[in-house]
Amino acid sequence: PPSQDIYQIFNCTYLEFCAVFIFFHFISLRLSPQVLQMNQLSKGGITGTLVDVRLMLRRALEVGAVSLILAHNHPSGTLRPSQADKNLTEKLTTACSALDIKVLDHLIVTEKAYFSFADESLL
Numbered sequence: 702p703p704s705q706d707i708y709q710i711f712n713c714t715y716l717e718f719c720a721v722f723i724f725f726h727f728i729s730l731r732l733s734p735q736v737l738q739m740n741q742l743s744k745g746g747i748t749g750t751l752v753d754v755r756l757m758l759r760r761a762l763e764v765g766a767v768s769l770i771l772a773h774n775h776p777s778g779t780l781r782p783s784q785a786d787k788n789l790t791e792k793l794t795t796a797c798s799a800l801d802i803k804v805l806d807h808l809i810v811t812e813k814a815y816f817s818f819a820d821e822s823l824l
């Protein structure tokens with residue numbers, strides 16, 4: 702799915718929270734790509750949140766996902782991914798790949814815009 706469509710899902714659904722806490726979500730998809738499930742994996746503080754790779758993979762496997770779309774917000778409004786964002790994306794992509802699950806995109810969402818790892822060829 703195009704990153705703009707993904708942004709609209711997260712923007713419309715989670716906009717009320719974007720300015721306060723960091724949330725990490727993922728969408729599990731079938732091969733079609735049909736959405737199987739949307740999950741909030743974590744809710745953190747103002748500057749960070751914990752992402753449990755095993756919990757994410759367990760949820761994805763339970764619903765039979767073949768691909769995932771990751772998203773988290775930056776309450777600061779900064780769209781540039783931090784080194785921690787890049788490292789986490791690489792860690793999650795590698796873990797998913799070991800189970801034949803493809804990470805299609807990772808979005809950083811703010812109240813006004815988004816950054817797509819896929820659009821920037823960072824996956």
